[in-house]
Every structure is written in C-alpha cells, then in structure tokens.
Amino acid sequence: QDNVRVALVVKALGIGFFEAAAKGAEEAAAELGNVEVIYTGPTDTTAEGQIEVINALIAQKVDAIAISANDTDALVPALKRAMQRGITVISWDSGVAPEGRQLHLNPSSNPLIGNMIIKLAADHLPDGGQVALLSATTTSTNQNIWMEEMNKVMGNYPGVEVVATVYGDDLADKSYREATGLMQSYPDLDAIIAPTSVGIVAAAQAVVDAGKVGQVNVTGLGLPSEMAGAIESGASQSFAIWNPIDLGYSATMLAYELSQNGIEAAPGAEIPMGRMGTLTLDEKNEGAMADPFVYDSSNIDAFKSIF
Amino acid sequence: MPQSATPVQTPVVSMDAITKTFPGVTALDQVKLDLYPGQVTALVGENGAGKSTTVKVLTGIYQPNGGTIRIDGTPIAFGNPNAASDAGITAIHQETVLFDELCVAENIFIGHAPRNKLGLIDTREMHRAAQVLLDEIGAPFSTHAQLRDLGIANKHLVAIARALSVDARVVIMDEPTAALSHKEIEELYTLVETLKAQGKAILFISHKFDEIFRIADRYTVFRDGAFVGDGLIADIDENALVKMMVGRAVDQIFPTRTPNLGEDVLQVVGYDHPTEFADINFTLKRGEILGFYGLVGAGRSEFMQSLFGITRPSKGACKINGKIRIIRSPADAVANGIVYVPEDRGKQGAVIGLPIFQNITLPSLKRTSRSGFLQLAEEFKLAREYAQRLDLRAASLDQDVGNLSGGNQQKVVIAKWLATQPQVIILDEPTKGIDIGSKAAVHEFMTELASQGLSVIMVSSEIPEVIGMSDRVIVMRDGRIAAELSGDDLRPETLVRHAADITTAPKRQEA
Amino acid sequence: MSDTAAQTRHIPDRLNSRAFRILRSWETLLLGVAIAIFVINTFTSPYFLNAWNLSDATFNFTEKAMIAFAMALLIISGEIDLSVASIIALASTAMGLAVQYGAGTPELVLIGLGVGLLCGAFNAVFVTILGLPSIVVTIGTMSLFRGISYIILGDNAFRGYPDSFAWFGQGYLYWVFTVEMLFFVVIAIFYGVLLHKTNFGRAVYAIGNNPTAALFSGIRVQRVKFILFLLTGLMSGVAAICLTSRLGSTRPSIATGMELEVVTMVVLGGINILGGSGSIPGVVIAAFVMGLVTFGLGLLNVPGIVMSIFIGLLLIGVIALPRLWSMFTARRAS
Amino acid sequence: MLSRLFPARETILASAIMLLLVIVASRFHGFVAPSNLANVFNDTAPLIILALGQTVVILTRCIDLSVAANLALTGMATAMINVALPGLPIPVIIAIAVMLGAIMGAINGVLVWKLAIPPIVVTLGTMTIFRGIIFLISDGKWVNSHEMSAAFTGFPRAAFLGLPVLSWTAIATVIIFAIMMARTPLGRSIFAVGGNPHAAVYTGINVGKTQFFAFVISGALAGLTGYLWVARYAVAYVDIAGGFELEVVAACVIGGISIAGGAGSVGGAVLGAIFLGVVKNALPVVNISPFWQLAISGSAILIAVAFNARAGRAKGRIILKTTEANS
Numbered sequence A: 001q002d003n004v005r006v007a008l009v010v011k012a013l014g015i016g017f018f019e020a021a022a023k024g025a026e027e028a029a030a031e032l033g034n035v036e037v038i039y040t041g042p043t044d045t046t047a048e049g050q051i052e053v054i055n056a057l058i059a060q061k062v063d064a065i066a067i068s069a070n071d072t073d074a075l076v077p078a079l080k081r082a083m084q085r086g087i088t089v090i091s092w093d094s095g096v097a098p099e100g101r102q103l104h105l106n107p108s109s110n111p112l113i114g115n116m117i118i119k120l121a122a123d124h125l126p127d128g129g130q131v132a133l134l135s136a137t138t139t140s141t142n143q144n145i146w147m148e149e150m151n152k153v154m155g156n157y158p159g160v161e162v163v164a165t166v167y168g169d170d171l172a173d174k175s176y177r178e179a180t181g182l183m184q185s186y187p188d189l190d191a192i193i194a195p196t197s198v199g200i201v202a203a204a205q206a207v208v209d210a211g212k213v214g215q216v217n218v219t220g221l222g223l224p225s226e227m228a229g230a231i232e233s234g235a236s237q238s239f240a241i242w243n244p245i246d247l248g249y250s251a252t253m254l255a256y257e258l259s260q261n262g263i264e265a266a267p268g269a270e271i272p273m274g275r276m277g278t279l280t281l282d283e284k285n286e287g288a289m290a291d292p293f294v295y296d297s298s299n300i301d302a303f304k305s306i307f
Numbered sequence B: 001m002p003q004s005a006t007p008v009q010t011p012v013v014s015m016d017a018i019t020k021t022f023p024g025v026t027a028l029d030q031v032k033l034d035l036y037p038g039q040v041t042a043l044v045g046e047n048g049a050g051k052s053t054t055v056k057v058l059t060g061i062y063q064p065n066g067g068t069i070r071i072d073g074t075p076i077a078f079g080n081p082n083a084a085s086d087a088g089i090t091a092i093h094q095e096t097v098l099f100d101e102l103c104v105a106e107n108i109f110i111g112h113a114p115r116n117k118l119g120l121i122d123t124r125e126m127h128r129a130a131q132v133l134l135d136e137i138g139a140p141f142s143t144h145a146q147l148r149d150l151g152i153a154n155k156h157l158v159a160i161a162r163a164l165s166v167d168a169r170v171v172i173m174d175e176p177t178a179a180l181s182h183k184e185i186e187e188l189y190t191l192v193e194t195l196k197a198q199g200k201a202i203l204f205i206s207h208k209f210d211e212i213f214r215i216a217d218r219y220t221v222f223r224d225g226a227f228v229g230d231g232l233i234a235d236i237d238e239n240a241l242v243k244m245m246v247g248r249a250v251d252q253i254f255p256t257r258t259p260n261l262g263e264d265v266l267q268v269v270g271y272d273h274p275t276e277f278a279d280i281n282f283t284l285k286r287g288e289i290l291g292f293y294g295l296v297g298a299g300r301s302e303f304m305q306s307l308f309g310i311t312r313p314s315k316g317a318c319k320i321n322g323k324i325r326i327i328r329s330p331a332d333a334v335a336n337g338i339v340y341v342p343e344d345r346g347k348q349g350a351v352i353g354l355p356i357f358q359n360i361t362l363p364s365l366k367r368t369s370r371s372g373f374l375q376l377a378e379e380f381k382l383a384r385e386y387a388q389r390l391d392l393r394a395a396s397l398d399q400d401v402g403n404l405s406g407g408n409q410q411k412v413v414i415a416k417w418l419a420t421q422p423q424v425i426i427l428d429e430p431t432k433g434i435d436i437g438s439k440a441a442v443h444e445f446m447t448e449l450a451s452q453g454l455s456v457i458m459v460s461s462e463i464p465e466v467i468g469m470s471d472r473v474i475v476m477r478d479g480r481i482a483a484e485l486s487g488d489d490l491r492p493e494t495l496v497r498h499a500a501d502i503t504t505a506p507k508r509q510e511a
Numbered sequence C: 001m002s003d004t005a006a007q008t009r010h011i012p013d014r015l016n017s018r019a020f021r022i023l024r025s026w027e028t029l030l031l032g033v034a035i036a037i038f039v040i041n042t043f044t045s046p047y048f049l050n051a052w053n054l055s056d057a058t059f060n061f062t063e064k065a066m067i068a069f070a071m072a073l074l075i076i077s078g079e080i081d082l083s084v085a086s087i088i089a090l091a092s093t094a095m096g097l098a099v100q101y102g103a104g105t106p107e108l109v110l111i112g113l114g115v116g117l118l119c120g121a122f123n124a125v126f127v128t129i130l131g132l133p134s135i136v137v138t139i140g141t142m143s144l145f146r147g148i149s150y151i152i153l154g155d156n157a158f159r160g161y162p163d164s165f166a167w168f169g170q171g172y173l174y175w176v177f178t179v180e181m182l183f184f185v186v187i188a189i190f191y192g193v194l195l196h197k198t199n200f201g202r203a204v205y206a207i208g209n210n211p212t213a214a215l216f217s218g219i220r221v222q223r224v225k226f227i228l229f230l231l232t233g234l235m236s237g238v239a240a241i242c243l244t245s246r247l248g249s250t251r252p253s254i255a256t257g258m259e260l261e262v263v264t265m266v267v268l269g270g271i272n273i274l275g276g277s278g279s280i281p282g283v284v285i286a287a288f289v290m291g292l293v294t295f296g297l298g299l300l301n302v303p304g305i306v307m308s309i310f311i312g313l314l315l316i317g318v319i320a321l322p323r324l325w326s327m328f329t330a331r332r333a334s
Numbered sequence D: 001m002l003s004r005l006f007p008a009r010e011t012i013l014a015s016a017i018m019l020l021l022v023i024v025a026s027r028f029h030g031f032v033a034p035s036n037l038a039n040v041f042n043d044t045a046p047l048i049i050l051a052l053g054q055t056v057v058i059l060t061r062c063i064d065l066s067v068a069a070n071l072a073l074t075g076m077a078t079a080m081i082n083v084a085l086p087g088l089p090i091p092v093i094i095a096i097a098v099m100l101g102a103i104m105g106a107i108n109g110v111l112v113w114k115l116a117i118p119p120i121v122v123t124l125g126t127m128t129i130f131r132g133i134i135f136l137i138s139d140g141k142w143v144n145s146h147e148m149s150a151a152f153t154g155f156p157r158a159a160f161l162g163l164p165v166l167s168w169t170a171i172a173t174v175i176i177f178a179i180m181m182a183r184t185p186l187g188r189s190i191f192a193v194g195g196n197p198h199a200a201v202y203t204g205i206n207v208g209k210t211q212f213f214a215f216v217i218s219g220a221l222a223g224l225t226g227y228l229w230v231a232r233y234a235v236a237y238v239d240i241a242g243g244f245e246l247e248v249v250a251a252c253v254i255g256g257i258s259i260a261g262g263a264g265s266v267g268g269a270v271l272g273a274i275f276l277g278v279v280k281n282a283l284p285v286v287n288i289s290p291f292w293q294l295a296i297s298g299s300a301i302l303i304a305v306a307f308n309a310r311a312g313r314a315k316g317r318i319i320l321k322t323t324e325a326n327s
C-alpha cells in the first residue's frame, strides 16, 4: 500500500514559523509511519499562487491538504474542487471559509489571542497610553480576526488607546518603514503591537534604530528564535506565540484522521491529534489547539534555539 | 576654375582591390581609389554604386572583406573609426551624424575631447578649441548652444567643424552640399580651397556635375560597386563622365511635351500655419505640372504635408473640383485624391519590413478587400499591375522593400499612390540624391502622368529641373509665396532672386 | 496572365513555397518545444496524462492568454500596456462594489467589460492624443488603477457574488472542457482573424514597422492604436470576469504581477517586442508552453519561483539560440 | 531663448518637492524637522542609488527590469556569506556585493550587446531567473537579524557626521555620477549612444559596448544596494524589494529621464527618487490612509510624463519672420 500523502500548504515558503510547522508535520508523519508530507506553497503570499499549488496537488491525487490560507474566500472554489475529487481538506493557522474546508484548526482560540496581544501591551502601561497595530497584509484572515477580538475587549483596558493600524504586508522592509512612520506620526507612542512574526521583528529593529528603546515597547506574536535579540536589547518586553511545531503536528494528525480513519468533521466532534490531545469542533467546525504562551527575558533563552 | 593639377606625387591614401559584401549584396567589388595631397578627387557613380560604402571603409566604420588600404605606402587596417582618425582621415558623412542632446562643443569633440590631469574632460579647453574651429569656418553660433536648437544648415557647419577638429591629412566629403543653400555652398567651396592649400587630400562625392567640374582636380568612377576608371578632370568632359558612370549615354534633355491643361482640380485658399507658412493661395489644373521652388527650409515640405493632412493649417480652405474639402489626415487626403511622395524616403516613404505587395496595396486595401477581410489574390494582382508599369526591379512581390535599392523603393512608393488612382500627386524632391540615369526616368514618368490627366506638384531645389519640367513655378521664401512664374519669366536668375530675396540683400555672385 | 510578360519583366508573387515558410517559422520551433515539454511531462509524472488534470492545468494560462492576444496586437503596433493586471484589479473591484448594490450576473459582466474599456480608453488618451510613450504611461496607470482599488477596498474584500456568476471561471461546458477554455478558443480565433485576415491587421503591422510611413500611407495610426488599447482593456475586463468568478472574491491585490507574465507569453510567442512582426498562432503555442511548463513542474511540487527560472531561461533561450546558431555557422563559414 | 526664461525641469520638480513639504509641514510640523528629513532621505537612499544606475541604462535606450532581483540575490548571497563567515570584514562583503551585482549586470549586458536581444526581454528573463536562484541558494529560508553579525547589520546605520552611512553612500554615488556623466568620455558616450546610436557608430563609439557598461554599472549599484538593504532591514528572503524595479523606473521617469534615451540628468533622477520618497513617507504622517499611496505615485508619474513631454516638445522651426517677431 502506498503512503498516505498529506500536503502541508503554507502561506509562503521560507517563513520561519512555517518551517517550524513543517518540522512538526514530519514528526507526526514519523509517528504515523505510513505518511508522506508534501511541504509546499507559493513564494509570495498570494491567493493565486496557492491556487496553482492546489491545482497541482489535486492532479497528484494527494490524500489530504492542510492549508494556511492567504485569503479566506479566494481559495474556496479550488478547495471545493479538491474535496469533490475526494481529497480531505482542512485549514490551520489562517482559515478558509467553512464551505472550502472540512475543519479549521486555530492555533489558539481567537478571543484568547485578541485579549493576549492587548494585554501584553497594557501590562507595561499601568497608566494607559497610546498603542498602534502593525499587521500583516490587509487580507490576512487571522490577523484581522484577532484585531477584531481585541477591539471587543478594549473596554477592559481603560486608558489604552489604539491610535493607528498599519500594514507591513509581512514584508520585513515594508513593516520596518511602517513602524518608523508610526513613531514619527505619534511621538508619544508607547507600544507597537504586531500580531505577526515578520512585523514584530521589523518593528523591534525600527525601534532600536530610532533610539526609542525603553519608550516604545514592541509586542505581539513572534518566534523566540527571531525575537531573542529584541528581548535582549529591551525593544520588546514580552511577546507571545503558540508552538508552531505543535501546530504543524496537529494539522497533520487531523488531516490523517479525517482522511484515513473515516472521522467526520461535524460540530461537537472530538478528533484526536496524537500527543496534543483532542480537538473539539465548534458550530463552525473550528477548534483551538492550545493557549498562547508568553515569552520574556526570564524564559527566552530556553526556547530561542527550538523554534 | 580648377587649379591646374600639380605634378603627380605619390598618393597619401590608396585603396587597392577593396571588397565589401553585405548579406546578399556585394557593395564593393575589388575597387581602387587614390587620394593625392593638395588635390580634390571627385568620386562619382549612380545611387548604390558604393560611394558611401567606400567612405565607411576608409573611416573604419566598415571592415572590408578583402583588399588593402595603404597610407603613404604602408598597408594599414582600421579596426574602428578611432583608428582611422588616428591615421589622419576624417569625414563629413552623407547622413548627419550628430547628437541633438549635446552642445556644439561636445558634438565637435565627442570621442576625442581634451582631458585634464585627472583624466576628466577639460570642458574649458574643449570650448576654447571648438570656438577656434567655428571661427575658422565662420559659423555664427556659440559653442555652448544645444545642437537641437540649430537649423539644418548650422548643423552641417557643426559636422564640418567636427571633421576639421581632427588634425587630418585626408578630408572626405560625402554629398556635403545636398542640404546646403547657395550661401553655404559658396562658403564650403572656399573651405575646400583652403584645405587644398594646406596640402590635404580631399575626397569629394557629389551627384552635381557643375560643382564637380568646378572644384575637383581628379575623378574616380564606380559602377555597381566596381571601379570603372579615373583620371584628371581636365582630361574629360561631362558627357564622357556620365557615360562612364551609367554605362550608356544619357539624354540630359528634359522630355518635351505640350501641356494639355484641363479645368481647375485643386484650389488652395489662404492656408496659414502658426509657425511654418502663411497666406498660401494657388490653383492647379488637370494635367498640369506645377513646380515649387525655394531654398532649403523655405517651408515647401511643411506646406505640402499640411495639404496632405499631416499637419493642420490654422486657417485656410482647400477646394477639390470646386468643392470645399476638409483634410484632417492623410487618409482624408487620399480619399480626396491627393497623394504625397515624401522627401524623406527612408522614414516616410516605404514601410520597411513589409513586403512589396503589401506596401503597394496599403492605401488601396478598401478596394482589394471584401468587407474588411483581406483578399491576397486581389492584392497580388493590383501590386503586379503597378510594379510592372513602373518597371520595378525585384526578385518577388513578397520581398521586403527594405532589400530594394533606394530608387526602387521610390518606385514602390509611387506605385502605391498610383494604385489609388489619385487626381493630384505631390512629389517632394523626387530626384534628390538620385543618380542621373534614374533621374531621367523619373522625369519621363512625370510627363507621362501629366499627359494622362493627373495633376503633378513637384517640389524641387534644382533650378534646371524646376525650369525644365514645370508648366508653372511657385517660388516660396520664408513660408510665403514670393512669386508665381511661368512662360518667359521662368529663368534661373528670376527664380534665385525671388527665392533669396535679392532685392533686399546684397547680390551674391552666381556660380 | 503570361501574355503581358512578353513586354514587361515578370515578378513572381513569392519565391519560397508555403511549406518552406511554415517549416522555417518561429511557430514551428515553438511547437517543437511544446511537444518536447509534453513528452517530458508524460515521463516525469504519472499524473500528467489525465483529462481532468490537463483540464485543470488550462487555468494556469487561459486568463493570461486572453489578454496576451490583445497585447500581441498592441506590441506589434509598437506599443505596450503594463497596466493590464491593474485593470483586472479595478474591474474586479467595480464588480464587487456592484454586488454590494445587488447587481446580478448580466450587470456584473457589463460592468467588468465597461471598466476594462474605460481603463483602455484612459491609457489610449495619454498615448494617442497626448503622444506619450506607452511604457511610461502604463507604468503610471498600473499604479493608479490598482491604487484606486486599494482606496475603495482598503483591507476589505468583496464577496457574495451570485452563484450564476461562478459559471465563467468555474463552469464546465462538456465533460472536461471549461468555459474559460471556450473563451480562450473564441478569443484566439477572433484575434487570429483580426490580425492575419483583415485590413485592420495589415494596418497594425504597417504601424509597427514604421508608424511614420504608415501615417504617410493614409493609415489612421492614432485611431488604430486607440482601438488596440481599447481591445487590451476589454480583454483585461474579460479576464477580470473569469478570474473574479474563479476566485469568488475580490481583493485589491488580485492578479498582481500578471502583466509581466502576459508580456512574457507574448514575447515567447515570437512577437517582436520592438513591434512589426509576430503571429497569433505563436502566442497560442506560447500559452500552452507556459501552461505545460508550470503544470509539469507543479506536479513535481517544484515551487513557483523555480518554475519562473525555467520560464526565464526559455524566454531568453528561444531568442538567443537561433542567433547563437547563426553566429556559429557564420564563423564556421568564414 | 524661450528655454532660458522657463525654469529647467529640475527646478520645477524641486519646487514640487518643496511644495509637498510645505503642505505636509502645515499639517504636521515635525515632518520638516531636520532629523526627520534626514530619516526620509536615508529611507530614500536605496531608491536614489538604483535610480542613478537605471538612469544610465535608460539613457542608452535600454531598460533594466532585473535591478530588484539583482539586489535581492546579492543581498541574500552576502547575508549567507555573513552567516557562514561571520568574521569576514565589511569592506570584503561590500566588494563581493558590488562584484556579484556587476556580474549579473554583465550577463544582461552581454545578451544585449553580443546577441542583440531587446533589453526589456533580457531583463524580464533575468529578473525571474535571479529571483529563482535566490530560492535555490537559500532553499527559500530567511536569514534573520539574529543570524547576522553585528558589524554586518551595523554598517549602513553607523552614523557619521550625523547621517547614517547609507545616506552617505547615496550622496557619494550622486557626486560620482554627476562627475562621471558630465566629465568622462564614458558619460558623454552614454548620452551619445542614447541620443543617436547611428551617429555614435560614426564617431567611433561602440554602441553595444556602451550599453554593456551601462548594465554593469546598474548591476554593480544594485549589488551594493543589495547588501545595504539586507543589512539595514536585517533580513534577507526571496521576495525582498519585490516590484521595486518599477518604482526605480518611475523615479527616473518622474525625474525627466526620457524613456527614448539620450535625454535626462543625474539631478533629475535624484529629484525623482526624492519625490517618491517624500510622498511615501509623508502619507502616514498626514494621516492619509496608506491605501492612497499607490494611486498617488501613479498620478505623479502621469503628471510628470505629461509635463515633461510638453516641456520637451519641439517648438517647431520658426520660419515665419512675423511669428518670430510676435513671440
């Protein structure tokens, strides 16, 4: 019997976060034994690029596609076609609209993340202050949802004011420029929240270059390996992330379960995902993997060499 | 008058058995050419005889396929134009080879500008040296002027200064007078005399026999890329030279005809243009040949092009067969039976890149096609009809016009227009740069067209041609009609007087 | 016809036979390349020779090719339009906007085509009436058109297209034949006939070879160019309809970078980038070549960026090789 | 005479930039503070350097669409070299960057010179090839700031006389180019080749070779910028500076470099780049949504090119004496 082929489709190749996820997928494959992971994606974060990749995967008749989408809606027709051809489709990290996938694996619950990113900033602003958001692309599904969730809980943080939202398109240089622009437009800015691993690094670099370490705190979601320097320099007090290795591992496990073990993704279903326990699906067929974890100077050294 | 040739010395430059081929063409076939110090050698030959190619070989632009060039008896090879100028050969080329975006001094010195100790161009020295050269040839403009702002004649002076900026022993002039008016031509002749006196060897290329006999000491004749003969000008007369060139005697008499004039075909009333011409009024009759004479830059081409719809006049009307017609584009002009054979054949005439038959049918596609769809058979039929009428020399109708000689390209352009069955054909300098043999053919052809009831407007700067061919002549000066002459008034002096406004300017001696 | 030949010199219509001309043409060379790629693909991937897969593969090129045909005419005439991808974005945005106001499929199609035409007209005005170089104008409108999409949409997306609208980009006509494929074929035939069989096509060639001489031959040069820009805009509108329908949503970043792929397709198809020559069959084959290369490599899970190396090499290679060859033979001969 | 009365193209562009600054300053005073202007200039430095290289190429009637890909490939290569050999001194890194860039430029140049392939086709091809090679050598992986040595990332931002080295590099490039274009035979040949290639042949200038050198210059500058870019933003990945080639061409066009070759100035290109830089930096400051940026730079290109064409349009020969007297 041939191997079960699970395609892990990412937003773009080469991003540290997804490379780590691929590691987790390989771990799951090793554990399952008969799984072959196809790690693929476009080189730029576009929906069109992902569609071409999906078409090629459909043609190869892979058993399952687990995708972190560049666009909630644009991928739906292509993924629908994949499902029609008998391929299991799940989304993870960045989701696809419900009709384009069987289930969606959130790295963590969206309300938790939304609260987390503002809390990270607010914790260092006991008297309130100005914060700005540096997001990924304007079309990034998960960033948009998190910022929405964040806005819902803003009432819990009186005195903290979001003065601007800018987009770095997940490009280091653009994010850097946008961060620099924020500091110029808002000289009293106290924190930049970047819920994206590219943006947070660039923002930290911009703060260091602007000589505003100690004045502007960069926080958000980032990888310990990339943020170690920022924590050290003090540009960032703390940041959060879930474990991308676990995420890739879980996505692969879920895809395998749906595809090979006949488990149906339906509201309320509990699907096993190996060492990560089980995923409970809500009414939109979504589930959260785990809580985000906060990194600061006390624990960064332990994690920076892992992912 | 030519100075009597000094006793024969050894040539400075001698080309021997030079061959130059291009894909499919042998431009030079074992030609020889000698240039002597202090003497002017005229190189004559029909269009495409290989004169300019010889110049390009001598100036290192082309590398010959065979043969030797000797300078003072030593064989030498020019890998590039710089090697030739280092060897003391300089040229005024047939085409203007200057740069609009650079200033006059830079144009003169590009490629060999003086440098300072850092190896950078020494601009001050460059302008000083350029000024010296301009003074020498009496050029009336600054070395700092942008070339783009100069008129055509002044540009030519820059080209001459550029040629003189090289300390040369050999000066080559390829049809230097083609773009100049009387005044500048005279100055050029003086310059040639000066250069001669300095002991330089001069190669002079021209289609104009009067000037060849006036300034040359020697001649060399090429025909179809081959050497035909050479000798002293003093030993030959015009007819013999023509015979050597063409390989047969050429009737230089203009065809005689009795004009059979019909009703007014074209009436131009009060044509004005903001900058180019003003107040143009005339009528043209069926079967008439109307000459337009003027100095270069008198605005004749500009006016003809506006009649043809290229530029729009600001005022004025045009009546065709008595009815007012608005001509906004060449397409309108063609629809109204007015066609124009342009002066600049390479740029405006034939569509190089398209085959002959497509060139000929281009303005007649409406007739050869069926509801907008091409009918190739019809096209070939029409194209062959007119190609044969004009005795076109081509390998096939499918051949790219770019591969034809200049004269045959001109025929394609004329064929293209005749195929539209026009009423008025405007020929702008139809024989400019055309050799003596083809010239006669063009003249004969014009006569034939007129006798068939076509009205011809001929723009020409050659007095004999204007007088010999036209039933009536309009002289233009500074964008306006200076005179309308016919019958006994058609004399060279009258034409020149009206064209150059001699009444207000000091009279210049005629050559 | 031979009786006149007695007095006058006879000039044959053509020297080379039709077969000879076809054999030596660029299209033949390209067809060879296409067949070679097809064969290689068949051997390298077991999934290649499958009707459904080949049908899916056509999506890799159909939309680009629709624009490429119009662009081919434009480039032959000596102009270029780099704003086509941005026209797609603007047309798609306009359609998305219309959906918000309850437009149905027929209205959407009209809006898509209309915006395409308008954008084409905008370019045309700058190029033909103001006389500006098209490469510069369309680099400008490339930013402008997409910029307007960004202003309208910002970080939002338009979705909720009517179900019937999905027909254009996701529909099948019969078995594996997609609606887009039908468009591709119809448009290819339309432009093939327009360029090669009509007076208009002849004018396009004449203008591309020498716009001044074409003008002096009584061709309405600016009018022809105006129409070509309109056609290119219109085709961008058609492509916008197909792409929007296929994606089912509109983002301002839609079709980013597509203009260069379209130009690549046109050049690979043997259209002279400097104008004056080229053919529609060449572009058709080039579309298949590009589609086959990207799909074949996709089956091997080669990342898109690596595919582009192949496309880049193909682009330079197919132009360079014949020249290198003639240089080589010329050197051998001498 | 008329052209003397009208201010030169550069003056108008400079006035436009001043006007822009005044408008921005009226809404946000901090923007025109010297320190902020220095920031804007520093941010625009890569664009200025690349625009100068592109200017040379466009002047010779070519276009180089591969600059951004060249930049990215060189940037990735230097970053990987830095990771592999962290001790390598910065001057060596810079030399490597310039060399690599020049080699890529030379590849373009040779294809244009020896095979006479149209430049737009050549650089369209090499653009995708260079990008692809970045993926191949890096395996698609990013090189992040924590992997780079402090000296590597520190160089472009090291301050010297109040300005970062990146800014000084741009200033030095401008000065060198101003001298090269005005006072060296190569500079004048570049103008000549673009202005009238046919005539250039007659004056002993090798057109193809001059175009080759233009590509090498453009490539070398792209290489240099590649290192500076990667070091400044402290990251290298496949897509850096994606689409930047068009911004570079836009800067040239706005600066009045004629796409038909032969006409333009170093000052124009610099001002064109600064114009785009100011727009880009000013938008967020005056609270215009960044979504407007694209449309604004597009309009700027259109206005600039329409304006340049009007200014440069031949005024026609003045034949009519009366007209001359009237005007």
Ligand SMILES: Nc1ncnc2c1ncn2[C@@H]1O[C@H](COP(=O)(O)OP(=O)(O)OP(=O)(O)O)[C@@H](O)[C@H]1O
Residues within 6 Å of the ligand: B022, B023, B025, B026, B027, B045, B046, B047, B048, B049, B050, B051, B052, B053, B054, B094, B404, B405, B406, B433
């Ligand atoms: N670069 C070229 N490629 C191909 N053929 C050429 C080239 N240059 C010249 N020829 C051909 O060589 C022949 C000689 O041309 P050349 O220009 O030397 O003639 P010419 O005597 O100067 O004529 P004219 O009096 O018209 O100036 C012509 O048949 C011409 O078509």
Ligand SMILES: Nc1ncnc2c1ncn2[C@@H]1O[C@H](COP(=O)(O)OP(=O)(O)OP(=O)(O)O)[C@@H](O)[C@H]1O
Residues within 6 Å of the ligand: B150, B151, B152, B294, B295, B296, B297, B298, B299, B300, B301, B302, B343, B429, B459, B460, B461, D317
């Ligand atoms: N300043 C200039 N720079 C370049 N070319 C010029 C200039 N002035 C005139 N010419 C060219 O010289 C030629 C003669 O000018 P124009 O057509 O106005 O006068 P014309 O009376 O028709 O002269 P011609 O006898 O040459 O036909 C034209 O081809 C024109 O383009």
Ligand SMILES: [Mg+2]
Residues within 6 Å of the ligand: B051, B052, B053, B094, B174
């Ligand atoms: Mg000649």
Ligand SMILES: [Mg+2]
Residues within 6 Å of the ligand: B300, B301, B302, B343, B428, B429
């Ligand atoms: Mg004239």
